[in-house]
Amino acid sequence: MRLSAMGDVAMTVPVLRAFVKQYPTVKLTVISRPFFKPFFDGIPNLEFFAFDEKERHKGFPGLLRLFKDVKKLKIDAFADLHNVLRSKVVSLLFALSGKKRATVDKGREGKKELTRAENKVFKQLPTMFERHAKVFSALGFPLDLSKPVFPEKAVLSSDILDIIRNENQKLIGIAPFAQYDSKVYPLDLMKEVIAKLAENPSYKILLFGGGKKEIEILDSISEPFENVINMAGKIKFQQELQLISNLDVMLSMDSGNAHIAAMLGVKVVTLWGATHPYAGFLPFNQSLENALTSDRNQYPKLPTSVYGNKVVEGYEDAMRTILPQQVVEKVIEQLS
Template identity: 30%
Template sequence: MENLKNKILIVQTAFIGDVILTIPLVKSIKKYFKESKIYFLLKPDSLNLLEGIPEISELITYDKKTKEKGIKPFIKIIKKIKSEKFDTAVIPHRSFRSALICKLAGIPERIGFDTSAGAFLLTEKVPYKKNVHEIDRNLSLLSAFGIIEKGSIPEISVSPEDKSFIDEKFNKLKITETENFVTIAPGSEWNTKRWLLEGYVSLIKLLWKKKSVPSFLIGGKKDLMICNRIQNLTGIPIVNFCGKLTLKQSGEVIRRSKVLISNDSGAVHLAVGSGKKVVVIYGPTSPEFGFYPYGEGHTILKENIYCSPCSIHGGKKCKEKHFKCMKNITPERVFNAVLKYL
């Protein structure tokens, strides 16, 4: 394809999983616009994921929820983006703010979804397809250029330094390359997307007592309290890496394990990008929203209950006050699902 764009900005300032699912879009844009420089606007907590991707010329961070919250930082990021003189913005993030930034920064071509809260600020609106995976949905934005692209795994590359770091951690714990263990990510940004704490405790006990398989906990600093409680309640050997690793280092731990067990969270997509299968537990959300583990060989556990799904993200509390979508998923059911990966 003839290259008509010098600089392209991709905007995805949502959650970690959303950023991972944008990686195939990045690679496809570079594939068709080889001479273009690609920039990516994202939150600082997702930065580690995209570092080292050769298709990206520069990562621009915008800490919209904490350090850069408010009107002054908002104006500052607009000025920063305006100074770069982008030709095109591709905006998979369906937020008003993302579209507004690109409009006020004077980017002449702004491509996003027709369901975006800022759709009226876009120059090209692509239909948002509901019953497809988010990776394929993101790639559909290329139709604005007349491009039809097939989906692919969002590969996450790990540096030799990160691999050496995990090697050192494993050596200190006397974990061998052939160690048979599972990785568990019990956290989530949303309370109701978390399977029961006692469920994870019982699962870890079952894996150890019936199969002598240890569990390794991963997560961010926000998940530390949950992981520490799980570790304290199990009373058996467990490795708790929560809050101690970068995202890519967590991905390397997942890669070395037999399988990841997780809620519907960014960890699912981190595992897929690290080449590992997933047992994912759904509660208030649903695979039909398009955020299921990409590819084949994964296991999805979900209860067929009248009130689920109730939200695309989940919430702080169960609206029906019974939380059956999670409570009805037993540790034995999850254990049996994990067995085929051991």
């Protein structure tokens, strides 16, 4: 069970792919929001159960209904990959009915030590993938994540092909936004990165985002360039996943798009502001060298938070220490 957020749900996918490969006789049922169903399409022995937040599974009575609904599927064990009140309630109900259960340890203590301003303990914490694998291990299913399984590149529909008009170019995805401003690379610098990459006619640059404001910004960025296309608002979510699976590289913030690209086996370059890959959120199967972090010599309190939701005075410009030229070089490196 993992209900949100987009990046966190995407991070369960590589672990579940490893599970079904290593335990082909065991059936998995994923409980999540219906919006995330496409993440799990095509995974063998996996059934998706839609959590109906607004009606059937709303509130405490809804969680009792959820337990009853899922119990009908003859569940033998319950893996709580969320560790929030709702998932804890369902997990407890399974335990009371005599089923095995295990809950993800989010490592709050280590994250607190990593992000505090004083006496910071700056070291790599276990990744979320390792934490998820530990849950299955506790249920009697140890996992080896060292031989990743990825889906085939999707065959692109004519609607997508009409929009991207690709002439055998390398496909570079760029997702310049994140939930919090402290994780967003300054727009003027991102424009420099895009302009520099767009100089090469053998690159096709596809911009990803969502919501009216982001679409307007991406439209204005893409307008001057023939080989830069804003995909936001033009295709459905499922089509977006198909397109991302065909990218040669994705440039992203510490955000959901990074994890979506990684779960599809795409190379990902990430840019980090207030957060840091040491907290365990480096996208799956990506090298730390492809995570460009803000300069800790100039900004010694970094990382200031795990999710980027904390505003620290004087740290607004931390990401300006990541130079556009560095970003361009790192992206091009992935294409060779």
